[in-house]
Amino acid sequence: MNLSTVNKKFILLHHFFGIVSWRLKYNIEFKGLNEGRHDFEFGIDDKFFAHFEESLVDNGEVTIKVTLEKRSAFLKLHLKIKGWLELTCDRCLDNYQQKVKGETGFFVKFGEKEFEEGENVIWVLPQEHHINLTQIIYEYVTLSIPLRHVHPKNKNGARDCNKEMLQKLKNYMHVESEEEETTDPRWDALKKLGNNNNNNNNNN
Numbered sequence: 001m002n003l004s005t006v007n008k009k010f011i012l013l014h015h016f017f018g019i020v021s022w023r024l025k026y027n028i029e030f031k032g033l034n035e036g037r038h039d040f041e042f043g044i045d046d047k048f049f050a051h052f053e054e055s056l057v058d059n060g061e062v063t064i065k066v067t068l069e070k071r072s073a074f075l076k077l078h079l080k081i082k083g084w085l086e087l088t089c090d091r092c093l094d095n096y097q098q099k100v101k102g103e104t105g106f107f108v109k110f111g112e113k114e115f116e117e118g119e120n121v122i123w124v125l126p127q128e129h130h131i132n133l134t135q136i137i138y139e140y141v142t143l144s145i146p147l148r149h150v151h152p153k154n155k156n157g158a159r160d161c162n163k164e165m166l167q168k169l170k171n172y173m174h175v176e177s178e179e180e181e182t183t184d185p186r187w188d189a190l191k192k193l194g195n196n197n198n199n200n201n202n203n204n
């Protein structure tokens with residue numbers, strides 16, 4: 001083995017641990033814990049979301065409080081999240097901080113294979129000594145995003161939207177609707193035909 005392969009192996013190994021180590025932050029080692037209640041606290045931010053390529057969120061700060069109840073045959077986990085996520089407002093297209101909060105709970109049971117016992121049960125191998133919450137936190141936090149993304153109301157009851165942008169969009173919509181009214185209805189019929197053809201092509 002020459003030096004260059006040693007270096008390469010070291011770099012590969014280093015790279016590998018680099019990928020995994022950030023997830024270790026979200027581990028709960030339960031093996032050594034006494035039976036009863038234990039509290040943990042985790043935090044996520046933009047660096048956390050950067051690890052999820054498909055993430056709808058790039059930025060935010062959320063605190064996750066976890067209560068673990070250890071019993072001889074199972075663990076009970078309770079998650080409470082609170083914080084904000086940066087989203088794009090559907091109304092004015094500016095970014096804003098969406099407040100998120102919520103709580104959920106589930107059971108961790110031990111077995112060699114999974115049994116159907118509802119959604120809120122996670123199966124882990126009997127010899128396992130820790131549970132990793134990375135995926136659970138990611139999924140629960142992104143699930144807490146409301147369907148409608150819009151600037152929250154301030155204390156005056158108005159939304160803090162970008163007024164300049166709202167006006168621009170309003171003018172644009174106005175021009176659009178005026179154009180629609182002045183077009184020849186025969187052209188509209190042709191346009192519709194064209195659209196249908198496009199849709200068909202897309203489906204094929």
Ligand SMILES: [Zn+2]
Binds near residue numbers: 151
């Ligand atoms: Zn807005």
